[in-house]
Amino acid sequence: MKNVVPPLSPGELAGRFADIHPPFSGQEAVVEANRCLFCYDAPCMAACPTHIDVPRFIKKISSGNLRGSAMTILDSNILGLSCSRVCPVDVLCEGACVMHRYNKAPIEIGRLQRHAMDRFYASGARLQAGAEREGRVACIGAGPASLACAAELRRKGFGVTVFDAREMAGGLNTYGVAEYKFRPSDAQQEIAMIRSLGVEFRTGVQVGRDIGIDEIENGFNVIFLGVGLGATQSLGIEGENLPGVLDAVTFIANYKTAHSKVGRRVVVIGGGNTAIDAACAARRLGADEVTIVYRRSEADMPAFRFEVEHARQDGVEFLWVHAPVAIRGNGAVESIEFHRSSDASTFEIPCDMVILAIGQSKLLGELAAAKGIGLEKGRVVVNAHTGQTSNRRYYAGGDCVNGGREVVDAVADGARAGRAIAEQLAQTAASERS
Numbered sequence: 355m356k357n358v359v360p361p362l363s364p365g366e367l368a369g370r371f372a373d374i375h376p377p378f379s380g381q382e383a384v385v386e387a388n389r390c391l392f393c394y395d396a397p398c399m400a401a402c403p404t405h406i407d408v409p410r411f412i413k414k415i416s417s418g419n420l421r422g423s424a425m426t427i428l429d430s431n432i433l434g435l436s437c438s439r440v441c442p443v444d445v446l447c448e449g450a451c452v453m454h455r456y457n458k459a460p461i462e463i464g465r466l467q468r469h470a471m472d473r474f475y476a477s478g479a480r481l482q483a484g485a486e487r488e489g490r491v492a493c494i495g496a497g498p499a500s501l502a503c504a505a506e507l508r509r510k511g512f513g514v515t516v517f518d519a520r521e522m523a524g525g526l527n528t529y530g531v532a533e534y535k536f537r538p539s540d541a542q543q544e545i546a547m548i549r550s551l552g553v554e555f556r557t558g559v560q561v562g563r564d565i566g567i568d569e570i571e572n573g574f575n576v577i578f579l580g581v582g583l584g585a586t587q588s589l590g591i592e593g594e595n596l597p598g599v600l601d602a603v604t605f606i607a608n609y610k611t612a613h614s615k616v617g618r619r620v621v622v623i624g625g626g627n628t629a630i631d632a633a634c635a636a637r638r639l640g641a642d643e644v645t646i647v648y649r650r651s652e653a654d655m656p657a658f659r660f661e662v663e664h665a666r667q668d669g670v671e672f673l674w675v676h677a678p679v680a681i682r683g684n685g686a687v688e689s690i691e692f693h694r695s696s697d698a699s700t701f702e703i704p705c706d707m708v709i710l711a712i713g714q715s716k717l718l719g720e721l722a723a724a725k726g727i728g729l730e731k732g733r734v735v736v737n738a739h740t741g742q743t744s745n746r747r748y749y750a751g752g753d754c755v756n757g758g759r760e761v762v763d764a765v766a767d768g769a770r771a772g773r774a775i776a777e778q779l780a781q782t783a784a785s786e787r788s
Contacts (some may be wrong), residue, residue, distance in 0.1 A: 357618040357706040359374070359640035367614060368497055370638040371533040374664070375465055383469040387416035390461050393452055398463060401450035403766040404431040408447060412466055424474035427467055428481065432505040432769070433498055433544055435475065436527050437762045438468035439536040444660050446762070475543050483551045484511030489779035492517065492574040494561050497525020498761045499752030499768035500580030501548055506772025508551040512779055516553060519560035525582055527761065529607040532631035534638070538610055545769050564714045567721060571747070575782070579727075579734060579743075579750035580768060583714035583758055589623070593681030593690075602632040602711035609635060617706030621690050623678055624711030625655040630662065632709045633670045645671045645703065647678070647692065681708055718754060733757055741771030 362370065368569040378386065379409025392409040399408045406427055414423035425432035436439045443449070451460035493500035496518035504514040522528050531541075533581040549555060559565055570577060586601030588594060598617060602624070608615065616639040620631050636644045646665065648655055651686035652674050655662065666672075676692040679700060683689070689702040728735040728744040734755050736742060741749045751767025753759065 359616050361614050362639065367533075367609075369642075371635075374527040374534050375468075377472060378462075378469045380469075383415055383466060384418075385741075387466060388411045388460055388600050389453075390416070391452060395449050397450040397452060398447040398461075401446045402430075403446075403760075403762045404437070404619045406434070406447075406467075411470060412461070412463070415466055415470060420473040421477070421479060422468055423470035424479070425531070427470060428474075430769075431762070431765055432502050432548065433527070433761065433765050434467060435471040435544055436498070436531075436536055437765065438464050438471055440527075440531050440760075441658075441762050442658050442760060443725050445658060475547075479717075480547060480550050481505075481509065483508045486513075487511035487779070488783045489513065489576070490515070490566065490574045490678060491576045491578060491775055491779075492570050493578045494526065494570075494578055495580040495582055495754075496523035496545075496555065496557065497580055497582050497752060498527060498764040499582075499771075500578060501544070502765040502768030502773055503578045503580065503749075503751065503772040503775070504553045505548050505551060506766075506769050507776055508548075510555055510772075512776060514553045516555050517559050517561055517565070517570075518555070518557050519563075521558050522576055523555050525559055525580075526603075529610060530603050531761075532606060532635055533610055534634070535631075562721070567725070575747070575779060577748050578741075578768070578771055578775065579718065579748060579754060580752045580764070581718065582753045583716065585715055586710050589678055589710065589712065591680050593680055593683060593687070596681055596683050596687050597685070598683070598687030598706060599681060599708045599710070600735070602628045602709050605632050605709050606635060607701075609639060616625055616641050617687075619705040620645070620707045620709060621703055621705045622646045622709045622711055624648065624713075625650065626711060626713070627657045627661050629709075629711035630657050630665045630670075632711055634665050634668045636707070636709070637646060637668045637670060641707075643671070643705075644669070645673055645705075647673045647676050647703075649675065649677045651675055651693075714753075714758065716754070716757075731757075736771075739770070740774035741767060742774060746778075754783070 384562045389410045393613035396409050411423045411426040450459040453460045491514050493516040496516050507514050523545045527541040528538050539739040620641045624632045633644050633646050675695045679691045681690050689704045691702045722729050726745045734750040741751050749771040751771050
């Protein structure tokens, strides 16, 4: 790659990726909590995919019961810390806040949740596993869906082992969320708590390569699939394999694991929230110019509006209704050619790096076929109430089911499946005893 920005020192990296929303002080949290109306039929609670009892946890903050507040959150969402940082609260809980009806700012639910969870982890508090019961469950993938499923099962006393091909657990929470939203060290705090419940983690183990699915079936009663999505889809254009072209998930993972290489002129292809995260990260890593190019109009862009505005504040430029034609360069990226839809012309943008954020491929094709697991458009088909697939020994949740949504949606999927699996295992044990 040509024209690379010099790597940042750890101090510079921390400064460039400071929190978007700084944490509350204790006094600030109490003042904000006391703004809440503690609605009986709280729309914020209904808007949360995990249905955290928002009025209850905020009331406990207002009364100084921070441990009780955290426990209220964790009862519904085991990844309460990460969700307090990465959830699009503007369109979920805070978007539903009744304060909007009175033309007042919504309660800062996300920051209050973070306040309670930060204090919980700082205190060294832990959760308790349930009394041991018959039944073992394997979770494939160590992202939010599997973590939520595993925690739900351990709290009910069932044995759980989580398998993941990467060296650190956490999935996108560890590797794929922009650093200014959530740091890998924070993700590992949640992993440590879930491990303390008795969940076994086998990382660096790829199912199908290091261990066969039949071997897992022989050792476990039920299998939960929380594998997320696969590699970034291909553009299918000339020059896509040149040095300096990489996918957004890899780019974000690289700088989150101390490999912070970025070009001085960066073009990001795509219009989702991952494209925004990659573009903002490139700017913060020192890129002089960052442009997001999307093939449709701004109105069609799937990224949240507040994310787009955040990118603009970081100095990211946008180019709409342009489709990439070819990536040019002699041994490395030098420019990218686009087709302009408005007049059918083409033009080139000079650049040193091209980041692809055009969606990820679906996984599980061979496994699904071998195990009779139904797929639709590459997604695993499940019972919406239980997460069970067409093979009763397999459950699934998260991105491999919903195609790529929010962390909180994956947590909701995993917890729902965990409850259903626990019920199935209890019924099986009861029938065997009778």
